[in-house]
Amino acid sequence: MPRRIDYRIQGLDCSEEVTILRREVGGKPGVIDLEFDVLNARMSVEFDADALSASEIVAAVDATGMKATPWERRLEGEEEPFWIRHGRLIMTAVSGMLLLAAFLTHWVMHGNLLDAFAGGHDAEHSFPLPVYLIYLGSVACGAWYVIPKALLAARRLRPDMNFLMVVAVVGAIIIGELFEAATVAFLFALSLLLEHWSVERARNAIGALLDLSPPTARYLCPDHGTIHEKPVEDVPLGAIVHVRPGEKIPLDGEVVKGISSVNQAPITGESMPVSKQLGDEVYAGTINQDGALEFRTTRAANDTTLARIIHMVESAQSRRAHSQQWVDRFSAYYTPAMMILAVSLAVLLPLLTMASWSEGVYRALVILVIACPCALVISTPVSIVSALTASARNGVLIKGGIFLETAGRIKVLALDKTGTLTQGKTQVQQIVPLSGHSERELLERAAALEAASEHPLARAILQKARELGVEVIPAEHYQAIRGKGGEGSIGGRQFWIGSHRMMHEKGQETPEIHAKAEELEDAGHTVVAIGNDTHICGLISIADSLRENVSQIIKDIKKAGVRWVIMLTGDNQGTAKAIAMEAGIDEYRCELLPEDKVEAIGHLVREYKEVAMVGDGVNDAPAMASATFGIAMGAMGTDAALETADVALMSDDLSKLPWLIRHSRRTLRNIQQNIIFALGLKLVFIVLTLFGLASLWMAIAADTGATLLVVFNSLRLLNRANSN
Numbered sequence: 001m002p003r004r005i006d007y008r009i010q011g012l013d014c015s016e017e018v019t020i021l022r023r024e025v026g027g028k029p030g031v032i033d034l035e036f037d038v039l040n041a042r043m044s045v046e047f048d049a050d051a052l053s054a055s056e057i058v059a060a061v062d063a064t065g066m067k068a069t070p071w072e073r074r075l076e077g078e079e080e081p082f083w084i085r086h087g088r089l090i091m092t093a094v095s096g097m098l099l100l101a102a103f104l105t106h107w108v109m110h111g112n113l114l115d116a117f118a119g120g121h122d123a124e125h126s127f128p129l130p131v132y133l134i135y136l137g138s139v140a141c142g143a144w145y146v147i148p149k150a151l152l153a154a155r156r157l158r159p160d161m162n163f164l165m166v167v168a169v170v171g172a173i174i175i176g177e178l179f180e181a182a183t184v185a186f187l188f189a190l191s192l193l194l195e196h197w198s199v200e201r202a203r204n205a206i207g208a209l210l211d212l213s214p215p216t217a218r219y220l221c222p223d224h225g226t227i228h229e230k231p232v233e234d235v236p237l238g239a240i241v242h243v244r245p246g247e248k249i250p251l252d253g254e255v256v257k258g259i260s261s262v263n264q265a266p267i268t269g270e271s272m273p274v275s276k277q278l279g280d281e282v283y284a285g286t287i288n289q290d291g292a293l294e295f296r297t298t299r300a301a302n303d304t305t306l307a308r309i310i311h312m313v314e315s316a317q318s319r320r321a322h323s324q325q326w327v328d329r330f331s332a333y334y335t336p337a338m339m340i341l342a343v344s345l346a347v348l349l350p351l352l353t354m355a356s357w358s359e360g361v362y363r364a365l366v367i368l369v370i371a372c373p374c375a376l377v378i379s380t381p382v383s384i385v386s387a388l389t390a391s392a393r394n395g396v397l398i399k400g401g402i403f404l405e406t407a408g409r410i411k412v413l414a415l416d417k418t419g420t421l422t423q424g425k426t427q428v429q430q431i432v433p434l435s436g437h438s439e440r441e442l443l444e445r446a447a448a449l450e451a452a453s454e455h456p457l458a459r460a461i462l463q464k465a466r467e468l469g470v471e472v473i474p475a476e477h478y479q480a481i482r483g484k485g486g487e488g489s490i491g492g493r494q495f496w497i498g499s500h501r502m503m504h505e506k507g508q509e510t511p512e513i514h515a516k517a518e519e520l521e522d523a524g525h526t527v528v529a530i531g532n533d534t535h536i537c538g539l540i541s542i543a544d545s546l547r548e549n550v551s552q553i554i555k556d557i558k559k560a561g562v563r564w565v566i567m568l569t570g571d572n573q574g575t576a577k578a579i580a581m582e583a584g585i586d587e588y589r590c591e592l593l594p595e596d597k598v599e600a601i602g603h604l605v606r607e608y609k610e611v612a613m614v615g616d617g618v619n620d621a622p623a624m625a626s627a628t629f630g631i632a633m634g635a636m637g638t639d640a641a642l643e644t645a646d647v648a649l650m651s652d653d654l655s656k657l658p659w660l661i662r663h664s665r666r667t668l669r670n671i672q673q674n675i676i677f678a679l680g681l682k683l684v685f686i687v688l689t690l691f692g693l694a695s696l697w698m699a700i701a702a703d704t705g706a707t708l709l710v711v712f713n714s715l716r717l718l719n720r721a722n723s724n
Helices: 015-024 054-062 082-110 113-118 129-142 147-155 161-174 178-210 305-318 322-352 357-371 374-379 381-393 401-407 417-421 439-450 456-467 500-505 511-522 550-559 573-583 594-608 621-626 639-644 656-690 696-719
Strands: 002-010 031-037 042-048 067-070 216-220 227-231 240-243 253-257 260-263 274-276 293-297 396-398 412-416 427-433 476-481 485-490 493-498 526-532 536-543 564-568 587-589 611-615 629-632 647-649
Touching (some): 042 054, 054 067, 129 161, 322 374, 374 381, 381 396, 381 401, 381 656, 381 696, 439 493, 456 536, 511 536, 564 594, 656 696
Parallel strands (some): 412 564, 412 611, 611 629
Antiparallel strands (some): 002 042, 031 042, 216 240, 396 647, 427 536
């Protein structure tokens, strides 16, 4: 019987550990699937409970030197045991102090700084016993967390960077290079500590998102009529929550009393506060500014928009970027190749030159040390995690590293019109009754047919009906006609409502009606026709205005590297042309049904390869799925948008699009810098080693320095959370 268990893995900090766990746990009979979230040190195992037990999974993890415990999200204020939090730091610090103590003791006992620094290399004396023991203590502390993984790699005949380091340290001890052995152990432990710290820094950045939501909420108890303050997890759905000015909103809900402005920047990245009043939605983690609010909760604490954002940012780690996959594939060949080079150097150097066997072994050990792929392994994941976190802070939710990379390669950007390029706040501009019908009669029938629709055009008609005091009685037996309109019964008679195309298909369009419809369309209006089984009752023209600064944003998108911007719309030729010209769009395609948009995207993908589709995440879901990746606009609070899109813009701010493209390209450059620097440094030291110009401590110092620079270069992306 299939079963899934999540574990917290102590010691899971990078893809190296993921590889080890996949090999040891994934190879067990009965394991169906393994998923990893390095950011939260979580492993999810799906397995056949009849073939494998949970205790066997834990034992397999323990055999790697890591520890597995059942997953539980830590409560506020809850901490891991002291040794788990600080053990790595303590052992590294002790290793460094013992290294310094041994060096100073050697210096004092011999009175020769150069001898102490050489640590016996080419020296004519042996180590004093106290110095020998202190150096061994430094090695033991530095290699404390490495030895179990190295032994596992040796047993499995799969050399990794832990194995390389242990071989280098043991080899240095055997040939009497205790100072360099201890230096290698200490600096490698320091580089692993840096790796652990960088991942912890990224974890804390995600934790900061979690901290946006307050842990408690004040709500009205319906039984007693009094205000209670309880953990947000205990607040029931439908409860009335009170929020004072300056407080964070604890849960998602709908305002039932009060007027205020709310800072939604923590969720959407919007710079300006948003006005909230009766009926408006509020979101957990946003900040109530200048007025008291009461709202009715609509989502549980674990299902708020903020909670879903955090979950998706965390799960994005499992969608590995192409660069991560490349590094993993490269490392699989790189480590064995370096071992072959080291062994060849140790054997051939004494045979082909006048060098001693000791010198050959020493240079081989230097090769092993500089071959350590620590900086290379960490070069991509920290960049990806930092970039994803910065995006979430800026109201851009990216579902994984693979999509983050793809955004920087976009050649064509396709946009839906309504609600994407335009504000989506459509208004009725003109009512044109025909065939003896009145304006009110026409509006009554249109509102009846659109009563259950959420389409922006329907909302405009219903809003106009409310403004004129028209009673809306929903049509009976209403049936939507995909991409065209709908039909229903009003007062026992069948009526239809739809686009100019539908009007033409009904065969009821006269030359006069056609001319009037074209006149309205040429003015940039969308025409909605209402008719019955014999004639057209009238036309309603509806218009929507472009979003602010759209033309400048389109220019910014092109400056960011997009070659072609195209608008796909179901609207008529006149409206599409007017909008495209005003926005500065390169090309438009109009009167498209949903399946036509899918076909158009498919053609663009075949021609340009890298194509993004921007829509509302619901109506445009098929087209977004057909594109290289889909981008949902205004996704905050919209389940379908959050689930279907590869990238979700939490607000309606189109300026996030050029920011996303630039951010993706910054991330790609950052990763390339890291990889080139890590590999370039290794190449330089390999050449120096072949000519006898590099030492063990120089090699490990260079590798640690490379790790340090790669980490800090990657973490710079955390600070790129400003859209302009």
